[in-house]
Amino acid sequence: MTERASTDAGAADGDRAARRLKARYAAERRFRALGLAAIACSVAALLFLLVTMIGNGMSGFRRTELRVPVDFARAGLRVEPARLGAIDALPALRQAGLSQVLGQAAAASLGPDGAAELDPDAWREVARAIIADPGLLQRRVVLSLPASDNLAAAQRGDGQRRLRPLATRLAAQGKLVRAWDPGFLTRADSTHAQSVGIWGALKGSLLTMAVTMALAFPIGVLAAVYLEEYAPRNRWTDLIEVSISNLAAVPSIIFGLLGLALFVGLFPSWRSAPLIGGMTLALMTMPVIVISARAAIGAVPPSARDAALAIGASRIQVVFHHVLPLAMPGIMTGTIIGMARALGETAPLLMIGMRAFVATPPAGLTAPASVLPVQIFLWSDEIDRGFVERTSAAIIVLLLFLLAMNGLAIHLRNRFEKRL
Numbered sequence: 001m002t003e004r005a006s007t008d009a010g011a012a013d014g015d016r017a018a019r020r021l022k023a024r025y026a027a028e029r030r031f032r033a034l035g036l037a038a039i040a041c042s043v044a045a046l047l048f049l050l051v052t053m054i055g056n057g058m059s060g061f062r063r064t065e066l067r068v069p070v071d072f073a074r075a076g077l078r079v080e081p082a083r084l085g086a087i088d089a090l091p092a093l094r095q096a097g098l099s100q101v102l103g104q105a106a107a108a109s110l111g112p113d114g115a116a117e118l119d120p121d122a123w124r125e126v127a128r129a130i131i132a133d134p135g136l137l138q139r140r141v142v143l144s145l146p147a148s149d150n151l152a153a154a155q156r157g158d159g160q161r162r163l164r165p166l167a168t169r170l171a172a173q174g175k176l177v178r179a180w181d182p183g184f185l186t187r188a189d190s191t192h193a194q195s196v197g198i199w200g201a202l203k204g205s206l207l208t209m210a211v212t213m214a215l216a217f218p219i220g221v222l223a224a225v226y227l228e229e230y231a232p233r234n235r236w237t238d239l240i241e242v243s244i245s246n247l248a249a250v251p252s253i254i255f256g257l258l259g260l261a262l263f264v265g266l267f268p269s270w271r272s273a274p275l276i277g278g279m280t281l282a283l284m285t286m287p288v289i290v291i292s293a294r295a296a297i298g299a300v301p302p303s304a305r306d307a308a309l310a311i312g313a314s315r316i317q318v319v320f321h322h323v324l325p326l327a328m329p330g331i332m333t334g335t336i337i338g339m340a341r342a343l344g345e346t347a348p349l350l351m352i353g354m355r356a357f358v359a360t361p362p363a364g365l366t367a368p369a370s371v372l373p374v375q376i377f378l379w380s381d382e383i384d385r386g387f388v389e390r391t392s393a394a395i396i397v398l399l400l401f402l403l404a405m406n407g408l409a410i411h412l413r414n415r416f417e418k419r420l
Contacts, residue, residue: 053392053395053396053399054396056389056392057389057392057393057394057395057396058393058396059389059392059393060184060389060390060391060392060393060394060396061180061181061184061393062178062179062180062181063146063147063152063178063179063181063184063194063386064146064147064151064152064155064176064177064178064194065144065145065146065147065176065177065178065179066106066110066114066117066118066144066145066146066147066151066170066175066176067142067143067144067145067174067175067176067177068102068105068106068109068110068118068142068143068145068175069105069109069140069141069142069143070101070102070105070140070141070142070143071105071140072101072136072137072138072139072140072141073137073138073139073140074140075101075104075105077093077096077097077098077101077137078096079092079093079096079130079137081134084130084131084134085131089127089131090124090127090128090131093123093127093130093131094123094127098123098126098127098130099123102118102122102123102126102143102145103115103118106118106145109175110170110175113166114166114170114175117147117148117150117151117163117166118145118146118147118148119145119146119147119148119149119192119194119195120148120192121146121190121192121195122145122146122195124195125145125146125183125195126143126145129143144177144179146192146194146195147176147194148192148194149192149193149194149384149386150163151163151166151167151176152193152194152386153384153385153386154166154167155167155171155176155178156385158385183197184196184197184198184390184393185197185198185199185202185397186199187199187200188200188201188358188359188360188361189201189357189358189359189370189375189378190359191357193382193384193386193387193389193390194386196379196387196390198372198375198393198394198397199361200358200359200360200361200362200369200370200375201369201370201371201372201374201375201394202372202397202401203361203362203369204274204277204354204358204361204362204369204370204371204372205343205371205372205401207274207278207362207364207365207369208274208277208278208281208349208369208371209278209281209339209342209343209405210274210278211274211275211277211278211279211281211282211365212278212279212281212282212285212339212342213335213339214278215278215279215282215286216281216282216285216286216289216338216342217289217335219282219286220285220286220287220288220289220290220293220335221289221293221324221331223286223290223293224289224290224291224293224294224297224331225293225297225319225323225324227240227241227290227294228294228297228298229297229315229319229323244287244290244291245287245291247286247287248287248288248291251347252284252345252347252348253347253348253351255280255281255283255284255348256280256347256348256349256350256351256352257351258280258283259276259277259279259280259283259348259351259352260351260352263276263279263280263352264276264352264353270366271352271353271368272352272353272354272355272356272358272368272369272370273362273365273366273367273368273369274362274365274366274367274369275365275366276352276354277349277352277354277369277371278365280348280349280352281342281345281348281349284341284342284345284348285338285339285341285342286338288334288337288338288341289331289334289335289338291334292330292331292333292334292335292337292338293327293330293331293334295330295334296327296328296329296330296331296333296334297323297324297327297331299327299330300322300323300326300327304322304323304326305318305322305323307322308321308322328413329413332409332410332412332413333413335409336406336409336410336413339405339409340402340405340406343372343373343398343401343402343405344373344398344402345373346373346374346377349371349373349374350374350377354369354370354371354374355370355374355377355378356368356370358370372394372397372398372401373398375394376391376394376395376398379391379394
């Protein structure tokens with residue numbers, strides 16, 4: 001009887017163990033399914049974003065152009081070659097009658113109504129082409145000139161009805177085309193959607209990020225080294241650590257107010273300059289770099305420090321020859337996160353005045369400039385659909401810039417890892 005009871009008890013225990021094992025396997029399968037579902041949702045959201053941006057943005061790299069033959073040799077446009085290399089080459093060409101020559105050629109080819117629909121800034125593009133190749137003044141060429149925003153809208157079918165017959169006629173004659181616009185990457189902002197470009201904002205972002213990186217990275221890393229390796233553990237150090245952690249969570253517009261009060265107050269003539277924008281973004285990025293750098297330095301094994309001290313290295317040699325190289329991959333990871341956040345920020349730059357209309361790319365760190373996020377914000381606020389398309393194209397440029405910047409940082413991080 002006892003043996004039978006023990007046998008039944010053993011069988012019951014075995015059944016319970018089997019059920020528990022089966023439940024664990026089922027829970028593991030559910031967890032894996034949930035993980036795969038989460039990854040699938042993330043990939044689907046990313047693909048939706050990319051497809052939407054690319055689908056909407058590719059049209060922003062195109063524009064409506066009018067094909068106009070111009071015989072500069074017969075037009076008698078005379079400009080001294082020395083003037084074409086001077087700073088005032090554009091005004092010199094306009095004074096020589098370039099606008100009138102283009103207007104007459106457009107009227108002869110397109111008719112008076114078609115010539116009236118040339119973009120007002122078309123002469124600037126022709127002037128830049130002549131400056132780059134003065135031989136154009138001695139030839140007959142067919143120019144691709146931007147059409148007016150109204151004619152471009154009529155070609156899309158959403159503009160003024162009175163211009164649609166004109167757009168249809170010129171398109172049938174091959175004089176009105178929708179073509180790729182490589183100049184979008186080389187021009188600056190404009191009041192006309194057909195003439196805008198992204199280079200001014202892109203150059204402003206490059207200069208602003210350079211200032212941000214030059215200030216935030218060394219100061220943030222040195223602050224992290226001091227706090228982790230040299231600072232005494234007392235009440236003041238704890239207060240500094242809590243303050244840095246709080247600064248990393250402060251809304252970005254607060255840093256814009258700080259930059260407005262501090263930097264713009266000290267240098268009012270540099271308002272909306274990349275130098276002021278970079279310093280403002282450096283204040284915002286620095287806490288993120290300090291926190292990540294401290295975590296990376298703290299993760300370095302104590303044996304690395306002890307071994308260096310044992311062979312006679314000084315304290316500073318231990319830090320800069322052993323600890324920092326080992327911590328650099330983690331520091332670079334935090335820097336990538338901080339710089340990516342800074343690149344996409346708009347609020348602090350709006351506060352310091354980097355929303356001004358800038359028709360020329362910045363010549364230096366103290367020249368007025370805009371940046372890609374602010375340019376996207378300004379274009380998205382326009383009513384003209386042409387600016388909506390340009391906004392999507394600018395978003396693609398911003399994403400590519402972000403990928404390039406992150407790719408460079410990841411490459412540097414991987415190089416440090418290989419050295420180790």
